[in-house]
Amino acid sequence: MRPHDMGTLFEEVADRRTHTTVHLDRPFDIAPTGVVTSARGPVVDYTVPQLAKLVREAAGWLYAAGARRGDRVAVVKRNHYDYDLLACAAVRIGAVPALLSGHLSDDVLEILLKRLDPAVLVTDRVLPADLARRVLSLGPPIPGAVTLDDVRGSRVPVPRRRHDDDPLIVNHTSGTTGVPKLVVHTTRTIVHRLARFEAVRWPVIGVRRDDVVANASSYAHGRTFCWTASVFCLAPRKIVLLSSPESLSVLERYRPTTLEALPSAYVRWQPSAARPDNPFRDVRLFVSTYDAMHPPAMRAMLGASRRKRPLWMQGWGQTETGPLTFRFLTRRALDRAPDARDLGRPVPGRTKLRVVDPVTFEPVARGQSGLVLARTAARCAGYVGEQDRWQAKKNGPWWNTGDLAVLTRGGSVRLLDREVDAVPGLSCLEVEDLVEDRLPEVVECVVLGTPGRRPIPVLVTEGPVDPEVWRRAVADLPTMADPHVLAWDDVPRTATGKVRRLDLLTRLVGSAETCGSGRWT
Incomplete structure (x- = not known):
């Protein structure tokens, strides 16, 4: 279907006559006491x-x-x-x-x-x-x-x-x-161009009839609307839906075989993944979208699975375009310390990418950094109340993602930073990857840049970070200011768990001015 x-x-x-059953971590808000008969309340x-x-x-x-x-x-x-x-x-x-x-x-x-x-x-x-x-x-x-x-x-x-x-x-x-x-989005852009592509029983990554498919997402976002259109058509045995990443008990009860979750949820689940009786032990396929993942979280989740060859599928895209690239990772690949900024290749036959000079908009050579432009039939139809802003990001059939990246000679995309967050002389995202890999006690690292100051590292941890350990970990990295150490709940976040970098920067230095122009945010 x-x-x-x-x-x-x-x-x-x-x-x-599908036999799919759907399991929730709590009743729906539109049916708090239930609309179907249940002896269990x-x-x-x-x-x-x-x-x-x-x-x-x-x-x-x-x-x-x-x-x-x-x-x-x-x-x-x-x-x-x-x-x-x-x-x-x-x-x-x-x-x-x-x-x-x-x-x-x-x-x-x-x-x-x-x-x-x-x-x-x-x-x-x-x-x-x-x-x-x-x-x-x-x-x-x-x-x-x-x-x-x-x-x-x-x-x-x-x-x-x-x-x-x-x-x-x-x-x-x-x-x-x-x-x-x-x-x-229209029916053509989000259903015909995106959901129908996913509603195919692809080998290895496709939903199987005996799968227990779980999702822990922010359901106000377009990703789950598209996901709905595809996964129910594929009729898995069970679908498990979490309203909060804290609801691990429902995963323990139904033990998913495929799991899609927010990157921030995977980060929060790392301690649970280390348990022998963890709820991820039957997962054969992990899926992440919305944001790039850091290696420690992917390594922890793949290590939690008891499957012989569990797979991680990472998608990169935007609300305006849907998925633009995808990448697959295995335990072995993560053990080789892969480049976490490599987001894979464009979706074959569906998306095209080019990297251009941010000033002239002329294409740059493979291996050089620039702004990423995307071409896809799934591009959105506009912005409500800001159509001029949509027009400014549209370049004929191409869409300005506002991301800085390198298109490698092998055809994959190596993401550097959002243009608005960029710091001359380094990739904030790359530094964040390295810090998280070197300091296991750091749940999340965020590097912020503002004119006239050294880059500001923010370390999200559950306790203090030894200054000497920090200095050794970053000795070979570009010079940065002393780190700010914060708890998870002290960091301003979006509904998908992304760090609101400009808000955080304002809290720390009193200004949201960045080194980037922000013209394409």
Whole structure:
């Protein structure tokens, strides 16, 4: 089966009599007491027909709240997979879901909601009622808002199809450098060009019918909407969905065979991976997207698997483009201390990359650094409220990623830094890799640059770092300032766990000025 209409996806999969069961770490926020019969209390296990029923009912709720064809439906709530169910419900009635992470601050949410001007806002936050024509509250009472109890049992409208090039969904970028951008994708860009490619039972990396597929992600982001369109069509035996990386007990219960998670989740799981009874011992395939991974976390996870040859698949891309490159790593490859900045080769037949001079935009020779431009049919259709910004990043059929990298003679991409974060004379990402490899007590290293100062290393640890040990570890690296040692929770992060580097820089030195121009962030 290949995905076609996201509004009726679960119904179409259910009609194929799939035996897939879905297991959650906690009940959905849109069904906190369950909508299907269970003797165990709140429902945390679903069949695909039950998910299809929940999507149909949610479509009725949104319609009763005032959403109509072509309207935007904004969702802001705690992280959970029902983001994607609400998105499918909005698509079913012809509306355009706009998924905003509950991790965003109130002031950023206000900016984004004003750009969206949604007909309906579904939220568990107390937000100003004038940010949408109607608010559907999942949480505390909001003056003028309706609740799920007010709309539950509403008539379910018939599905409304849309043209493949009409807006399908809006997701925001990570927001590491400020207010996130609101990315518009169509059925053609995110379903036809991306999800259908993944909905193939590829050898080794494809989903098998006997797989237990687990995902621990930020469900407001476009990656899981695309993942939904592919994985349910492949009908694995079980799907396990984590709303929080802390919910390891559900992984211990169902023991996944394939696992996709945020890079930050893999980092946090390293201590658990060292246990003999770790929940990753049956995993044959680890998948990471969103951000580059550092070697220690990959080494720990592959070492946790009891499979003979577990595989790591790393994808690199952007919300605007989907995956651009992929790379596979084994235990043996990681033991050889591979270049962690090597993000692999462009997806064959689907993406093309070129590296250009940041000033002239003329292509540079293989092996020289420059700005990465990408060419893909999956490129987004625009930015809500910032179409001029989208136009500035579009160069004919090419898309300016804003990343600095080298295209090697072998055809792979070696990522250096985001252009806005770049420091003359070094790669911050490379230094971070080396520090994390040399100092096991460092959970994460972040190198920041600002004009007129030496690069500033930030070490995320659970305890102090011996100054002499630090000096020995960086003796052969470019000169840096003395490190700042912080706990994980003291570092400002996005919903996907990425470090908000400009916010962190401002906290440390009082300014967000970087050495890069930031023109293509």
